[in-house]
Amino acid sequence: MHLTGEPDEIPLLGGDVTDGVVRVGDTVRRPVTSRSPFIHTVLKHLEHVGFDGAPRFLGLDAKSREILDFVDGEVAGRPWPGWVADRERGISVARLLRRLDDAMQPFGVPEAAAPGARPVGSPAPVGPPDTFVSHCDVTPENTVFRDGVAHAFIDFDLARPTSRAVTVANLLLWWAGWQHPADRDPVFADVDVAERGRELVDAYGLDRAAREWVPRVSLSIAERSWFSMKDRAERLGGGWQRMWDDGVGDAIHRREEWLRDQQGSLLDTLLM
Structure with a gap:
């Protein structure tokens, strides 16, 4: 058309x-x-x-x-507004993500969704097998709110096969502040990020078996993100190159360090 x-x-x-x-x-x-x-x-x-x-x-x-x-509503820009760290807003994002993931179950994992070859040097992913396709980039910039409640996700460009543990790990990266403290957005300065992670996991409704994977999967994503971001910067340029030049690779390494150090405490909190 x-x-x-x-x-x-x-x-x-x-x-x-x-x-x-x-x-x-x-x-x-x-x-x-x-x-x-x-x-x-x-x-x-x-x-x-x-x-x-x-x-x-x-x-x-x-x-x-x-x-x-066009999906009308409120979307965060940079710098992030303080409401990005609001507990109830985050819970509404988790619930919307669960509805999205449930809606995608009948879609399965079609052949066209198969990921491309891993960049040279990138480790193999860790975690449960991929069983459905999800958004995989639920940033504040990609989430539309109405009346303080998450209404829609936009920009599905990174949608790909995933698991419940992986889609929740992406949620916690953006909405629970699961970053190295040096790179964590200032809006999360007074947030207990482990506890916020548990609240969002509860709101999503993740079962215990998948919860046990979330900290390790989060680390695996960080370990592989450095290679994928470098690869996209070299192949695609544009915004990918700008982010790389701005130091995203260093921030990813710091996130790896933090997640590796916090594996036990994050898991204990998620299983409370």
């Missing part, structure tokens, strides 16, 4: 790696990538099963950009 005769384009800012995103009326237009066809099938599935917490894919425009409906 191609649409013409559009209203003016309004640039949308705030993403780290996707340039050229604009709002046109009640729609968003984004450049397509090699992964776009797979992401479109994910969004079509979510619409089919009645999940209302994601944008709908509406086709392509005359410039061959993807068309998504």
Whole structure:
């Protein structure tokens, strides 16, 4: 489907790696990538099963950009507002993520979702097997709130096969402050990040077996992120290169250090 005769384009800012995103009326237009066809099938599935917490894919425009409906609401920009560390807001994100992951169960893990080859030197992932596809990038910038409650996730570009433990590890990275203290956003300065992690895991409804994996999976993700970020910076440039130049690789190494040191205490808190 191609649409013409559009209203003016309004640039949308705030993403780290996707340039050229604009709002046109009640729609968003984004450049397509090699992964776009797979992401479109994910969004079509979510619409089919009645999940209302994601944008709908509406086709392509005359410039061959993807068309998504614009999800109105409150989204964090940088620097993060203090409400990113609000307990109730975080709990609402965990509950929305659980609804998303439940909605994706019938989708399974299609062949098109298979991850590419690991970057040279990257260790193999640790954790339970992948059983469904999830968002895997639930940052404050990718979460839309209405009346203080998480309403929708946007930007599904990193959606991929995962497990309950991995999708929750991504949640805790962004909404529980599971970073090295030197890199933790100031909004989490007064938050007990282990306790916040337990609260979000409770809200998601993660079972004990999966909880036992979360600290180790979080460490595994950090161990592999350095290689994947370096690879994307070298291959794709743009925002990936900007983040690398800004020191994201060093921050990832510090996150590894913190997660390795805190494995026992984080696990004890999650299992309380």
